[in-house]
Amino acid sequence: MAKPAVLTHPESLKRPAGPSEYAKHPVNAALSKKEKVALYTKMARIRHFEQRCIRVYQQGKIGGFLHLYVGQEAVAAGTISLLGKHDHLITGYRDHGHALMVGMGMNECMAELTGKVTGCSQGKGGSMHYFAPDKNYWGGHGIVGGQAPLGTGLAYAVKYMGLKGSCLAYMGDGAVNQGAVHEAYNLAALWDLPVIFVVENNGYSMGTSQERSTAHPGCLAKRAEGYGMDWDVINGHDVYEVRAKTSEALKRAHEESRPTVLEIFTYRYYGHSMADPDKTYRDKEEIKEYREQKDPVFLFEKELLAEKVLTPEQVQAINEAAMAEADEAAAFADASPDPTVADITKHIYWEEDNRGPQTTSRGTIIFE
Amino acid sequence: MPVISYREALRAAMREELQRDEKVVLMGEEVAQFNGAYKVTEGLLKEFGPKRVVDTPISEAGFIGLGIGASMLGIRPVMELMFWSFSYVAFDQIVNNAGNIRYMSGGLINCPIVIRGPANGGTNVGATHSHTPEAILASHPGIKVVCPATPYDAKGLMKAAIRDNDPVYVMENTILYNDKGEVPDEDYIVPLGVADVKRTGTDLTIVAHGRAVITSLKAAEILEQEHGVSVEVVDLRSIRPLDEETVLASVRKTHRVLLVEENKPFCGVDAQVAYLIQSKAFDELDAPIHRVSSIDAPQIYCKRLEDQQLPNPARVVAEALKVLA
Known part of the structure; x- marks a missing residue:
């Protein structure tokens, strides 16, 4: 089958990667040198955390699924770096990058992967289910597209409480064919909710390319028009572009309480999960091209070196520190204890965890 | 009131x-x-x-x-x-x-x-x-x-x-x-997980929930009037949490149990209740536990037959008499 033309491709992706044309966009021009270094550092930390996870997985210490964010760092970094006090976020199962961006620690994240009680969900959630509600991060959801209505509801709650905020509801390109996503789109547009649907389009829903999964492919963002929503397409290899275009959507959410669909073109270097040998549905050349030409961390590094915000020595130091931090997280996870058998039946019900004269439940609720 | x-x-x-x-x-x-x-x-x-x-x-x-x-x-x-x-x-x-x-x-x-x-x-x-x-x-x-x-x-x-x-x-x-x-005008709650004895009796316990409680109360009336049987009806009210104690107390009193629900029988609520009773009050039972559920088929459209498919007083009475036999 001939590859159909991509109908809604960001302009910048049609040219070879070079200096970002969005460097001078007001949201980027406003960044101090220190903030730029911090943004780069966060991207590097995601990269090194994920790569350390591979080793821990290969050592057999991580069970189940492990979906890596390597290659997609600029998406979480760019979008989340813009968020304020009343902006919330929720995502699918490829959730590590978002977690580190909102400020979750590598220790709690790594310990969750190895099922330890010191993990962010005390070993009860795993890779796909990270949460930090104190940081406005509502997970970490395992069922494709199932989080889209929840994110719409978070935005509804923000609006209900009269706050100037939003919710960023992330999903992969595979989620756009789920009914729950379309139902969320309809409600968001119908009720003028300040939600931004972020489609992280890495080209493959597991092992199925967009051409094989999606009718009228190449215009996922444009589906927003069917619901009267604004939309944009973004080069997800350029963190400056991600910030520039996401800021417009945030403005729309904050000022007009209107939803937006953002399709951010990105790429993952590893398989869908660690269980995916990644040999049947894309070729090595494609991966190599992205790694060499469009790597978001490397491109931002080049940008900051050219801007004289960073020196090569600083780049090296930042990366070494991130690797050391990831090593320490792996050691922390190793040294941490498992949850106990008694922990299995905790955190099921709020009323049981807080049972007292004021609670509304009696009787048996955990059965033998 | x-x-x-x-x-x-x-x-x-x-x-x-x-x-x-x-x-x-x-x-x-x-x-x-x-x-x-x-x-x-x-x-x-x-x-x-x-x-x-x-x-x-x-x-x-x-x-x-x-x-x-x-x-x-x-x-x-x-x-x-x-x-x-x-x-x-x-x-x-x-x-x-x-x-x-x-x-x-x-x-x-x-x-x-x-x-x-x-x-x-x-x-x-x-x-x-x-x-x-x-x-x-x-x-x-x-x-x-x-x-x-x-x-x-x-x-x-x-x-x-x-x-x-x-x-x-x-x-x-x-x-x-x-x-x-x-129904009182004033503020009150019924806590979750508290069953209610809707009718007291001594010969048979019927455990039910939802509309099956009303059906069971009608059957209990018939059993008393026509068969001289004193039936206790326990309304679970809450499925999860479940008030096990009220169910078991009634079983200890009557020693015979009929479970009535509108669910289909396979893995219905009463399968769990039956397990509860045999595990915690086995020695109290004078007869096997019986159940009345909806007849095990997708819900039939024909109204005359749907009334037969659901638990109804006649089916409950007939099954109760088997437990009492």
Whole structure:
């Protein structure tokens, strides 16, 4: 089958990667040198955390699924770096990058992967289910597209409480064919909710390319028009572009309480999960091209070196520190204890965890 | 004490909770302008306005999921499903999201959401609209399920459900909506997980929930009048949590048990209750436990036969006599 033309491709992706044309966009021009270094550092930390996870997985210490964010760092970094006090976020199962961006620690994240009680969900959630509600991060959801209505509801709650905020509801390109996503789109547009649907389009829903999964492919963002929503397409290899275009959507959410669909073109270097040998549905050349030409961390590094915000020595130091931090997280996870058998039946019900004269439940609720 | 209908009792519960807590929002298909498909929410839009009483599109996965998301941030949505049968298109939201998120977050998040609506057969509408999913849903830790049988319980359980900080699924019954009973004007709740002995007796315990309680009470009357049998009827009221003690106390008193429910028999609520009784009161039993459930087939359309498919007083009496034989 001939590859159909991509109908809604960001302009910048049609040219070879070079200096970002969005460097001078007001949201980027406003960044101090220190903030730029911090943004780069966060991207590097995601990269090194994920790569350390591979080793821990290969050592057999991580069970189940492990979906890596390597290659997609600029998406979480760019979008989340813009968020304020009343902006919330929720995502699918490829959730590590978002977690580190909102400020979750590598220790709690790594310990969750190895099922330890010191993990962010005390070993009860795993890779796909990270949460930090104190940081406005509502997970970490395992069922494709199932989080889209929840994110719409978070935005509804923000609006209900009269706050100037939003919710960023992330999903992969595979989620756009789920009914729950379309139902969320309809409600968001119908009720003028300040939600931004972020489609992280890495080209493959597991092992199925967009051409094989999606009718009228190449215009996922444009589906927003069917619901009267604004939309944009973004080069997800350029963190400056991600910030520039996401800021417009945030403005729309904050000022007009209107939803937006953002399709951010990105790429993952590893398989869908660690269980995916990644040999049947894309070729090595494609991966190599992205790694060499469009790597978001490397491109931002080049940008900051050219801007004289960073020196090569600083780049090296930042990366070494991130690797050391990831090593320490792996050691922390190793040294941490498992949850106990008694922990299995905790955190099921709020009323049981807080049972007292004021609670509304009696009787048996955990059965033998 | 005022005598009002089951429908009015539910409405009174929601009205009082809307007044008490501004975080409470009613949402669902036709709940506002249409005044409710079954008129349970009649007048509430006029009283509370469109911010508090919200019409949704026909989009259960979308709006139920939206309610769950809003509840995570502290809104207390009371979502109407026109029929619990329609929950099946929102199953991922109802089970995976509402039921699991507290656990998977290690207790960081809770979902104070109520989902309510009728879950019953007997209305001559065929299989797709006649499901009773209380057993299916109650089999998921993280979820609570209640099935009020009377106006008093409908109001008290609904108010408890709205104040509860976990997902509570309230299964009502269209056939009971017009049933009348005494309901206090003042504020009260029926805590979840407390069964109620609706009729005392000495010869046989019938355990039931939902409309099967009403059916069982009618059967108990016949058993007393025509067979001289004294029947105790225990109304579970709440499926999860479950009041095991009230059931066991009745068994210790009568030593004979009949379980009645509208579910189909396979893995129904009463399968769990039967297990409970044999495991904790085996020596108290003078006869095997019997059950009356709906006849094990998709709900039949033909009304004359649907009345036979469901538990009815005649079937309950016949089975009771077997337990007593």
